[in-house]
Amino acid sequence: MKILVVGGSGLLGHHVLEQLRLRGHEATTVARTPREGVDHVLDVTTVSDEDLRELLAGHDGVVFAGGMDDRAVGKGPVAPRLHAGNVAPVVALLSAARAAGCTRAAVLASYYTYFDRVHPEWGLAAKHPYVHSRNEQARLGREAAGPDLPVAVIEVPFVFGVAPGRVPEWSVPLVKWVRSSSPLFAPVGGSAATSASGVGIVTVEALEGASGADIPVVEENLRWKEMFTRLAGAAGRPRPVRTIPAVVVKAMLRLRGLVNGWNGTQLGLTAEHLDGLLLRELFVEPPVPRSVDEAIRETVKA
Template structure:
């Protein structure tokens, strides 16, 4: 296969490219700015239909590994920015891919869409603009691609690992914290986790199978206290992680939501409802079971 990867310089995009090449596939790495490893400079969110078609001609498939994550924060409504980052470029890219005769596609999304699907009673889409944007991304992707171009939605959980100078964005303040001498606390609950390589493996599996499925990715399910313990140990500062009661955690999120409202800021995940996410066990049946300790070590020791 010959696969075009949008966001090829990002953490996950680089691992998708590496996995494709390790299996003997041809690749084209696309990014908005020129740097080592970029085959084509193109801002998909601003590219014309003709530019997208020209980039996709001769390819069997496409991966969208770009977009805006749940940490998007700014003044005013966040939904237009999330739609511009996650929905509009996917629609334009997949329309061009269908016209170019591509036969497979994958979009790297979020495992929150998995939980909205299996637990509609949680009301995640109603509470969080980011979740709504990812659900709209999946719907628009498949409507645009049509039945002749199957689109796999890779539902990504917490990711560990590195690629060149890239680390998971969520990990930066956490790693700084576990490297410090501050006491460590963790709320109840936990999350599915994977390595960046695991995302690459799942994505290329889906491309080779021409899958059009929703694919939640996981290698392990980690309690928050277990995650912080492993990170602190990997960072060379092992110590006890104390469990926080849920009441103060809920209170802190309510206060944070109030402050955001007073300052006019709206994040992708609504802070006053974060307790409905982070105090749960956001676990997924592992798709590629195995420890993520090596990826945790890479994350904790990255500079």
């Protein structure tokens, strides 16, 4: 296969590229900023449809590994920015891929769409602009691709691991915290977790099979307390992690929501509803359970 990888210089895009090449496939990389190994420097949110079709010519498929994550924040409504970062470029890219005759595609997305699908009673898309944008990304992207271009949506949870010059953005303050002498606290609940390399493997397998499925990626389920304990151990600062009562977490998030309202700031994940995610066990049954300890150690070391 010959695959175009948009966002190939990022943490997950790097591992998709690595897996493609390990399996004998050819890959072309696109990124917004020049870096070693980037073949084309452009912003898919602004490039013309004609340029996208020209870029995709001769490729069998495409991977979208870019977009805005759930930390999107800013003054005023965040939904238009999330649409511009997550939805519009995927629609344009998959429409161009269809016109160029591509036969497979994958979009790296979020496991929140998995939980919104299996637990509609939680109302995640209605409460969180970020989840809504990921749902629209999948729905409108597949509409643009049409019936002859299967699009796999790779639903990514908490990711550990590194790439050259890249670490998970959430890890920077958290690793600084566990390396310090400060006491550690964690709420109840937890999350599915995976390695960046695991995302690369699942994505390339989906491309090879021309899958059009929603595919949650998970190697291990971790409660927050266990995750922080492992991070502290990997940092060489093992110590107990105390549990924060759920009522305290809810009060803190409500306060954060009030502050956001006062200063006109909106988050991709709405603070006053975040307890509905943070205090739950967002677990997914791993198809092949594996420890993420090595990826945790890589993340902390980096």
